[in-house]
Amino acid sequence: DDNDLLTIKGYINDEIRSKEESGLFGIGKGRNIIFISAESIQSFVINNEVHGEAVTPFLNSLVDDPNTFYFENFYHQTSQGKTSDSEFITENSLYPISSGAVFFTHAQNEYHSMPEIMKKKDYQSVVLHANTNSFWNRNQMYESLEIEQFFDKEFFDVTEENEIGWGLKDKEFFTQSIPYLRELEQPFYAKMITITNHFPFELNEGDRSIEPYDSNSNTLNNYFPTVRYTDEAIEQFFIQLKAAGLYDNSMIIIMGDHDGISANHNKAMAMYLNKEEITPYDYMQLQRVPFYIHIPGYGEGKKMSKIAGQIDIKPTLLHLLGIETNHDIYFGNDLFHDDRKGYIVQRNGNFVSDEYVYASEICFDRETGEVLAAESETTNQVTPCSPIKEKVEKELTYSDQIIYGDLFRFIDFETE
Ligand code: GP9
Ligand code: MN
Secondary structure (H helix, E strand, O other): OOOHHHHHHHHHHHHHOOOOOOOOOOOOOOEEEEEEEEOOOOOHHOOOOOEEEOOOOOHHHHHHHHHOOEEEEEEOOOOOOOHHHHHHHHHOOOOOOOOOHHHOOOOOOOOOOOHHHHHOOOOEEEOOOOOOOOOHHHHHHHHHHHOOEOOOOHOOOOOOEEEEEOOOOOHHHHHHHHHHHHHHHOEEEEEEEEOHHHOOOOOOOHHOOOOOOOOHHHHHHHHHHHHHHHHHHHHHHHHHHHHHHOOOOOOEEEEEEEOOHHHHHHHHHHHHHOOOOOHHHHHHHOOOOOOOEOOOOEEEEEEEOOEHHHHHHHHHHHHHHOOOOOOOOOOOOOOOOOOOOOOOOOOOOOEEEOEEEEOOOEEOOOOOOOEEEOHHOOOOOOOOOOHHHHHHHHHHHHHHHHHHHHHHHHOOOOOO
């Protein structure tokens, strides 16, 4: 396994790691990180409407906020582990496994997580989420990820009135979270996981600010009012953070954890997007989720169009805090760097590169959506997608080797 590790390290140094630090290295040094994992929010709702009304007025306003970097081509990379996969990718910059959830199957592994690395810079890492701590095996995995405290359901006052669908309503969740955040020793890294916008997107009439869409899919129809509810909850949370004195010295990250509308609703989705059908190309583009880095007082934020994914979060956030990652092992890049690998991988081997989209074994032009090579060609011929496809397969294999072989047991990252 020493050999596997050497090969993997070599690959990461040659093919993935940026050669130098980005221009934004250290600009968030010493700030708290407040990371909002926004349940099932996809990018197609951003700056979009239903019945003539904006779906996400607050998130739309953040896109143009000078203190915000908004990544419009940011993809989730989760598999069957859903939210837990998004957490796994975020904290480790490793890929999830192809079937089952790594939170269940490899919770006892040795990892080199973002919380572990931040701890050495005196950051305390916590998670707030109003669900039972054993759900998704979080209690076990969080220990391995060196998350120091999990404010789970027991820390929240959940009643019949303030609960809907999968649990405590987001507005209540944020409100009740503020006292816990206030008590944390700073600097901290706090991940807050929302829940109201979870399938099947239930909401009380009184919490509805916009009407459902009208298609033959109730799932898609009801998605819009619950997304709006979460948008309002986040807006309210920003105000609460300011009132609590926690805003100015923090960086606020907002990320959609994964898709909420599956391919079962493609017909309704096509209708909503004014398309004839949802092709594999369109479906890949629908896997984009919002990603915001909000840095109060920074003033030079902008909309970012380069492709990006959850795998990039760990190096990006660590570098913003001024923490170098020269000896770390990860599969993403600092998003503020131009020296990047140039493609985003999905667990099933599909990918998006600067130039191509590879999905359902079809190679598309990313810009135009034009088919460059059909399925029959990509299986046995060299196509424009082939060189990247090879790297994608390698990367997924290396990530699997690390997880299945628990290879980080054999590395002392301290002395590397
Ligand atoms: C529940 C939350 C949502 O705790 O993680 O679960 P999901 O189904 O999205 O993984
Ligand atoms: Mn989720």
